[in-house]
Amino acid sequence: MGKVLPTASAVAGTAPGLARVAAGAAWQTAGWGLRTSGRAGIRVARAMVDQDVRVGLVRETAEAVGIVAGTAARIILPGANQVMELSDADYQAAGQEVVLARTREAEASQDSLPVLRRRGAELLDRSRDVWADEQGHPAYARILDELAPDEARMLLYLLQAGPQPSVDIRTGGPAGLVGSTMIAPGLNMIAGRSGVRYPERVPAYLNNLFRLGLVWFSKEPLPDPLEYQVLEAQPDVLEALHSVKFAKIVRRSVHLTPFGEAFGRTTLVDEDSAESAYPEHQAPVTGGADLPKA
Structure with a gap:
């Protein structure tokens, strides 16, 4: 002292x-x-x-x-x-x-190398534990925090109703022989069929669901042509078709990813419904997903 x-x-x-x-x-x-x-x-x-x-x-x-x-x-x-x-x-x-x-x-700090290595070792130890009972993916809780209520309704609808038709409206006719310009991408009926509160936000909702790895956008059409006949008669599709002299329709489809389907079964339905048989979605392939513009 x-x-x-x-x-x-x-x-x-x-x-x-x-x-x-x-x-x-x-x-x-x-x-x-x-x-x-x-x-x-x-x-x-x-x-x-x-x-x-x-x-x-x-x-x-x-x-x-x-x-x-x-x-x-x-x-x-x-x-x-x-x-x-x-x-x-x-x-x-x-x-x-x-x-x-x-x-x-x-x-x-959760980002320090010793902590990251320790957590990685713990994961590997748990993977070797045949008695461990993993209840859902650890990312599910974070994803729920990043979803809007309308997005949850859309996911539940896709789970229960299956893949949905989607169309792009592009320029066609003589001009389309040289080059085609996008007029309206990713038009679909998910908003009306799922009953979302803000249908004008559906393109942004789909962007977020794509970002979270829950949905993907296939370049392939659905096998049932009747699905597209209903969609192509919708006001927004007709408006895009009539906005130019020559236009053409490119048919596509919206699917849940395997991760999105598992997420829906785990978080959006009750235990009894989780084991039910739902319509099958295509699995995404490399280069087969196009993000629609909001």
Whole structure:
């Protein structure tokens, strides 16, 4: 413990210790309390002549380096009649506390390499456990947080009703022999058939479901041509067809991915319905998925 000095010489006696603590905090924990070294220097200078500033500086320094309240009390006790000088041993202990705190913080980080390797090893251990009972994919909880209510209705409809027809409207006729321009991509009847609240958002909903790996967009049409006859009579399809002199229809389809089907069975239906037989969806193939534009 440092030498006890009279109150009259408290400022001069504690200034060196305060300066070392402030400099150490600014160097090792920049941004934790004292924002810039320039501001820290100004405050240290003011602390040499102002008791209140000195008390506040020590409090902030103690918090910045993770020192407990008792350590701060060893430096300055506000309102007391005497001040203790911070010894070299105290300063070294404070520095060690900073290093330990930062080490613990790094080890606790979910992105640190030791933590990632440990979690990977735990996954492999669980994969070898024949008695482990995995209840659904661990990503399901996160996906539920990223779904809109309308998107859940769309997924449930796709699960129960099966793949849905979709059409692109492109320019055709003589111009189509040289090049074809997209007029309206990915038109479908999912909004009306699933009963979503905001049908105008369906293209954006499909984008999100595609992003989450729950649906995909096949370039192949459904085998039943009647599905397309109903779709091609819809107002939005007719409007796109009549917007240019020559237009053509390209038939496509919307499917659940295997992951999306498993997600729907696990989260969107009850236990009894989860084992029911639902319409079959095609599995996506490489290069066979086109994301419709919102």
